[in-house]
Amino acid sequence: EVQLVESGGGLVQPGGSLRLSCAASGFTFSSYWMHWVRQAPGKGLVWVSRINSDGSSTSYADSVKGRFTISRDNAKNTLYLQMNSLRAEDTAVYYCARDLGSLWGQGTLVTVSS
Amino acid sequence: DVVMTQSPLSLPVTLGQPASISCRSSQSLVYSDGNTYLNWFQQRPGQSPRRLIYKVSNRDSGVPDRFSGSGSGTDFTLKISRVEAEDVGVYYCMQGTHWPWTFGQGTKVEIK
Numbered sequence: 442e443v444q445l446v447e448s449g450g451g452l453v454q455p456g457g458s459l460r461l462s463c464a465a466s467g468f469t470f471s472s473y474w475m476h477w478v479r480q481a482p483g484k485g486l487v488w489v490s491r492i493n494s495d496g497s498s499t500s501y502a503d504s505v506k507g508r509f510t511i512s513r514d515n516a517k518n519t520l521y522l523q524m525n526s527l528r529a530e531d532t533a534v535y536y537c538a539r540d541l542g543s544l545w546g547q548g549t550l551v552t553v554s555s
Numbered sequence: 556d557v558v559m560t561q562s563p564l565s566l567p568v569t570l571g572q573p574a575s576i577s578c579r580s581s582q583s584l585v586y587s588d589g590n591t592y593l594n595w596f597q598q599r600p601g602q603s604p605r606r607l608i609y610k611v612s613n614r615d616s617g618v619p620d621r622f623s624g625s626g627s628g629t630d631f632t633l634k635i636s637r638v639e640a641e642d643v644g645v646y647y648c649m650q651g652t653h654w655p656w657t658f659g660q661g662t663k664v665e666i667k
Contacts, residue, residue, distance in 0.1 A: 486596075541609060547603055
């Protein structure tokens with residue numbers, strides 16, 4: 442089955458860190474650009490970061506630049522998002538998505554609160 | 556960043572009737588390769604987004620043909636020819652031409 446499965450979300454204090462993972466299956470992961478998109482509770486969708494197929498090129502939204510790092514392990518068919526210096530405004534469901542949104546995971550909730 | 560403006564933000568529709576959502580971008584979405592990377596997504600209550608339309612007018616696999624997309628440049632439209640109960644949710648346009656990619660605010664479709 443073609444799918445993306447996120448994990449790693451949870452409750453973290455402001456200033457803390459969290460690493461999200463996205464396991465891909467059913468397609469050739471190494472052929473696709475991959476993305477992280479987030480959705481704050483009751484709000485719309487916001488693109489966070491992207492990475493090219495071999496991991497050599499990355500981009501970030503200004504709101505997370507310098508704090509978040511996207512990476513991938515094509516041997517493990519897994520996408521990552523390392524999130525440092527977390528803020529309350531980073532609270533959201535984080536989705537991984539394939540290329541131009543052709544496939545999405547179920548999302549993982551990150552809550553930043555003391 | 557490119558601003559995507561959708562209207563209306565709320566769309567009550569009678570079952571079996573058509574629906575139309577407008578999406579306007581603050582700058583042209585024509586990319587240097589000649590393509591226009593304007594996509595439409597559906598997000599049903601409690602679910603992840605699902606892409607319906609890519610590059611303005613191409614339906615994704617499995618998307619009913621009652622959904623259609625049109626437009627060019629900065630002005631785009633998603634149409635549902637006959638709304639069904641399963642179409643309830645929030646619809647987002649999204650541009651993938653200029654980084655950072657940006658979404659519209661979302662249009663909530665509900666049944667009258």
